[in-house]
Amino acid sequence: MAAASLAASPARPRGGLRVLPAGIFLAFALIPIVALFTGGTYLVSLGSRVMIFAIAAVALDLLVGYGALISFGHAAFIGLGAYAVGILSVYGITDALVSLPVALAVSAAYALLTGVICLRTSGVYFIMITLAFGQMAFFTASSLAPFGGDDGLTIAARNTLAGFPLLRDERAFYYVVLFCLLGTYVFCRALVGSRFGRVVRGAKENPVRMATIGFDVYRFQLATYVIAGALAGLSGFLLANATEFVSPAYMSWQRSGELIVMVLLGGLGSLDGAIIGAAAYLLTEEWLSGFTEHWKVIFGPVLVLVVLFARGGLIGLASALVRRFARG
């Protein structure tokens, strides 16, 4: 297993790509304005959906890209956040000021409980046990008959925000999601370059070395796992509000796999890549499924090709191109 495949994750992106995050967020900010010309809310709701998954992807990049912790159960935290919203709404609690903290608390708690066990393993065992806990969440949700079971639960309306039905307006909701994504990104970027983040990145490169320097790597990884889980819970909260529906399918292992694909597609260990990957995956899905329902027959081999030849994902390709142009 060559360590050469996974490049070290620098705390900051290199060269011309430093402006990338600014460009990304600018683009997102402009979408609803562009949509004013195209009319309707399709573009806006698509944009919201992309950003919602981007939040979960950025959180997963913390784990996979910076921590080398390949979690195959990340979708469970999205689902938990979503179900928090759904279940609370069944009991008449529909304000975000309650359901958001609950969503975050539930996913963080599950991350803590499962992380304590998962992080005692490594390698493929870690992958399998995170998958197992994801499946447990999935099956629990499927068996919750009073909350829809297999079929899922429709939510009457989106959460109010301190009593105001702000989120029911598609454009307002879009900017709330954008704000959450921006906050998530800024937080993770700071985290990665901080003292804490440096330990996690070091543990990815050489965990034995980190132990002999005096770091209890387990504690740092657990904290990262909980943070990533809570952020995915935020994503779930927003997803439930966006679709006004929650279902066990939000937590399936296929969804967890898709999240990993999103992060890899954009470029592991770069945070920007997670956002780009989520956008690329969802937009491709949206576009190609317009042509044929069998678009995954093409997408599957594309993934294989990306793994074989474009290991750094889209960001890797972009930097290679930038370097080539710089050379003239």
Added chain:
Amino acid sequence: MADAVLHLEKLRKSFGALVVTDELTFDVMPRELHAVIGPNGAGKTTLINQISGLVAPDAGTILFAGRDITALPTHARAELGLARSFQVSSILPGFSALENVALAVQSRAGSSFRVLGRAAAEAALNGPAMAALADVGLAERAHIPAGELAHGEKRALELAIALAMQPKLLLLDEPMAGTGREETARLVEVLRRLKGRFSVVLVEHDMTAVFALADRISVLIYGRILASGTPAGVRADPRVVAAYLGDEME
């Protein structure tokens, strides 16, 4: 012994039928440089691994500064002041040489659960890190990614990382492994300058270095200490000459 920095009492380790550490009793005094020599396969690296906590002994006790650390995990031992270097360079290749050392400084400084503020820019960490790099002669190469350093520079970096931990005891596992004559001489000079700051256990094959630096030498053969004493005493010991030094000394 009451005032030994490190005391190993009847340490035993076997891998299957192979006994690698055989009822080993050993101590290191404060601020002495204690060399451990012996043929390949004598169990030197396993000994270092047991002291630093990467390998658990089957039996016996390890006392560090009077405290029983036999069951303590590696990172806790490091926190107590036990630093080590590896025979095969074990650094963080994607980080710069400076960051490698700064991480060791960070560990010493505690409070690594800080999630804001750019660690790489912290003068409180970089200052001592640069000092350690200067000690081993790597100050000019501070910003080179550690993976790109030359072999001898990596060995020096290993030493710098250990130094930055401000250890009470430094375990050096063949620091001169694979270095050329110039590099070796440079590392010997560095170690000579650092002697007396703290205790050192030096595992080495290079006899010139060993006899130039050691206050005491222990000879490890088949997991047991055959002889232990001053360099002159060990050199003259007929058992040692017969078992090991005979062909080594020119």
Added chain:
Amino acid sequence: MSTTLLVVQILNGLQLGVLLFLVAAGLTLVFGVMDFINLAHGAQYMLGAYLAVAFYALTGGFLSALILALAAALAFGLVLEFAVFRHLYDRDHLDHVIATFGIILFLNHGVKLVWGAAPLSLPMPELFSGSVRLAEGLVYPVWRLVIIAAGLAIAALLYVLVAHTRIGMLVRAGATNAAMVSALGVNIGRLFMIVFGFGAMLAGFAGIMIAPILSVEPGMGDNILILAFVVIVIGGIGSIRGAFLAALLIGLVDTLGRSFSVDILRFVMGPSPARTVGPAIASMLIYLLMAVVLYVRPTGLFPAKGR
């Protein structure tokens, strides 16, 4: 809870266990020898079933369909190994996960494209259809007994191959230390190909054998894949013996758990909560089992690389 029901469910558990073993054996060898995580293994099981359906439509005979489908499954597995997987052995596990995930997408939707999304069926051979009376009041389908017998026979065959032949010895050595085996001059590339092809064939065989009982549909391999991974993790990676024991254990725990969870829980809680909690716990049982095993033995029960 009658004895008859218990015996039937035990037999069902054995049948599931044997099926899981057929799938897990290839998976654990590929992982053990090549350190390669093959998520597409479940899709190979599915492919076996689809190929059998297709050949049956041509030949009209189960046996001929079985043989042709096995040959085709083997060929497909070898092509996959040669074209894609071979280039990934040196890479880290994440690359394996993503690449094989892509293969799953390709195969799951590919079969939908070729054969449609509607479930298909494969008729079982006349000779083995119907049920047999095992004891007073105990009637059991013959085909399920055939599956159990076939699975046990293959397990015995694998044991002989792995423990008593030269190639088996190479495989065992490769699972313990592939680099060493290569350094000893063995053509490691050919060894890998044989291991992979054989594993693919076993998975395909499992798919073909179960096809007459379950329906053949896209994505049928996804669930068996997860179960197979649980099996090899509990059994210990690289160990055929571990896979066999773990597979039977999981088959029994899962089947008996699902059948009797509500009844058992009724002793500790009322019938109504038992009916809600029971099925949920039953689905999670094997994952709880895996979590417990990993907690006590972080590398499984009988890992090839030792502890």
